[in-house]
Every structure is written in C-alpha cells, then in structure tokens.
Ligand code: NAP
C-alpha cells in the first residue's frame with residue numbers, strides 16, 4: 633500500500649475511503665505544514681492530500697531535492713499555497729477540487745453581502761449585549777439590496793454563481809471585471825478597468841484566485857473608487873486585498889461596509905479590523921458544509937487514486 637499523508641482531519645467518510653486504499657497518516661491539528669514540514673512530507677510519503685495553510689513553497693521543493701511524493705491532491709479549489717511550477721519541475725503532479733464547492737462558497741458570499749448590507753453582525757452584538765430597547769423606525773438602517781448592482785471581480789465558477797444568485801434572486805444588475813469575456817445565461821456587462829467596476833457597483837464581490845498575479849489587486853486606489861454607499865465582500869483569498877488599506881478605508885467610512893471570509897495572514901485577523909462595527913468577519917467558511925467537505929475530500933481522493941492507477945488525475949493544475 634502506498635503511503636498517503638492527509639494534512640488535516642477530514643470528514644469520516646473521506647478518511648474511511650482513503651484508508652481502504654492507502655496506508656494513511658492523518659495530521660490532527662489546525663496548523664498548516666511549515667516549509668520544513670512540507671519538505672519532510674515530500675521526502676516521506678508517496679502521495680499527499682494537503683490543503684490551504686500548508687507551505688509547499690519553491691524553497692520547500694528545493695530542499696526536498698528529489699521527492700518521494702509524486703502527487704499533491706489538494707483539498708480545495710485554490711492552490712496558491714502550493715508552487716505548482718516548482719512541483720512540476722521535480723515531477724510532482726498537483727490537482728485541486730473545482731466545482732463541488734462552487735454553490736456553498738457562493739451561498740456564503742451572499743450571506744456576507746446581506747449581513748454587511750443589513751448590519752446583521754452589529755445588530756446581533758447589540759441585542760446580546762442588552763443594548764436593544766425597542767423597535768424604532770430609524771434604528772440601524774442598512775443598505776437596500778434588491779434591484780441594486782453587483783460587481784464581480786473574477787467571473788469564474790464562483791463569481792458566476794454569485795452573479796446568478798444576485799440576478800435571479802435579488803433582481804440585481806451584474807457587471808464584472810475578468811481576464812476574459814464570459815458568456816453567461818443572464819445579462820452581465822464586462823467592465824475593462826478595475827476602478828471602473830468598483831465605481832459602477834453597489835456591491836463588489838471578489839472571487840479571483842490568490843497568488844502572485846492577484847496580490848493586492850484590490851489596493852487603496854481601487855477601494856477609493858467605490859461608491860460612499862458601497863459594500864465590499866471578499867470570499868477569494870486574503871492577499872488579493874491590501875488589508876491595511878481596506879481597514880483604513882472602513883475606519884474612515886469611505887464606503888458603507890464589508891464582509892470578509894479570508895485574511896492576509898490567516899488565522900490572524902488584525903485588531904484594527906476587529907474593532908470596526910461596519911465589517912462582518914467570518915473564519916474562512918466558504919465551503920464549510922458537511923456535504924461540500926465530503927465532496928471535496930472525495931474529489932481530492934479521486935485525483936490521487938487516478939495517479940495510483942496510472943491514469944491522469946482529472947483535475948490536474950500543473
Ligand atoms: P475559477 O473558476 O478559476 O475562476 C477564477 C476567475 O478569476 C476566472 O474567471 C479568471 O479569469 C479570473 N481571473 C484570474 N486571474 C485574474 C486576474 N489577474 N484578473 C482578472 N481576473 C482574473 O475559480 P473558482 O472555482 O471560481 O474559485 C475562485 C477562487 O475562490 C479560488 O481560487 C479560491 O482562492 C477562492 N475560494 C475561496 C473559498 C472560501 O472558502 N472562501 C472557497 C472556494 C474558493 P479567466 O476565466 O479569464 O481565466
């Protein structure tokens with residue numbers, strides 16, 4: 633049996649399915665693999681099922697030299713924690729789990745959009761803190777959602793799923809900023825510049841992959857283009873946004889509010905961000921439903937099993 637390292641505890645059916653085929657080592661901690669641990673894993677196991685937070689960097693591959701591992705079957709669609717090019721250079725295949733988490737992540741994007749617009753976190757804190765003294769017509773007025781315009785940054789699977797929910801569920805106009813044109817089954821207008829998109833939308837939802845190409849794509853300049861009534865949502869990766877610039881913009885109430893699922897240095901969330909009332913903060917819950925996490929695990933295994941059987945992993949990224 634080949635040796636498989638699973639770097640976090642996964643739902644039981646996935647672990648059972650993995651144990652039926654492989655000699656499994658299961659890491660029972662929330663902390664990701666450090667670079668040194670990633671190197672050690674590359675030298676020790678035939679296959680690895682990693683996830684976000686594990687540091688499979690250029691340096692980790694360089695230190696491993698000629699690794700024993702032949703595949704990283706990533707749990708998750710985003711793989712910016714793996715240098716896929718460095719992996720390929722030493723003959724390590726990298727795969728991901730696209731599609732199965734699209735709906736769950738888009739649903740969470742809508743939860744953040746609605747929560748930030750209607751001040752849900754703030755309201756709950758007031759109520760639980762004993763600060764609610766009765767209904768009044770002017771209490772906690774939020775931002776109207778239905779009929780407004782959503783701007784999607786990154787119109788891929790998740791971006792389109794958010795746009796679809798906004799169009800069909802909330803009668804919203806859709807504009808998007810993306811590398812290429814997208815043909816979707818509902819009206820959606822591509823805007824050529826990021827600032828143009830940020831200024832045209834009432835709600836901006838970020839759905840691009842993380843990594844060097846998109847690092848700080850949303851900077852102070854892009855944020856300055858938002859409408860004063862705008863709401864900003866990030867369900868992509870923390871480092872797509874300049875977190876310091878975002879915190880400053882929210883503190884100055886440059887726009888109405890934000891909803892965030894991801895952060896630049898997870899699990900660290902800056903105190904300055906946590907001190908603000910006009911931002912809803914979630915601990916990277918995008919794909920966190922049991923159905924989705926089982927589907928992701930099975931998809932990651934499907935890739936590793938294909939490699940084990942000498943077939944091409946169906947969701948290879950390098
Ligand atoms: P996807 O289908 O590959 O979509 C990514 C989209 O971003 C594509 O349309 C792509 O354009 C566009 N894009 C890439 N680089 C760009 C750039 N520099 N400028 C403008 N557009 C760019 O991926 P997905 O399945 O929707 O997932 C997107 C990301 O969401 C993942 O990579 C992951 O980081 C994140 N995510 C987060 C959670 C969570 O828990 N919060 C869960 C799942 C995923 P083209 O089509 O032209 O290539």
Ligand code: GLV
Nearest residue numbers: 707708709710918
């Ligand atoms: C989660 O963030 C993923 O990329 O799947």
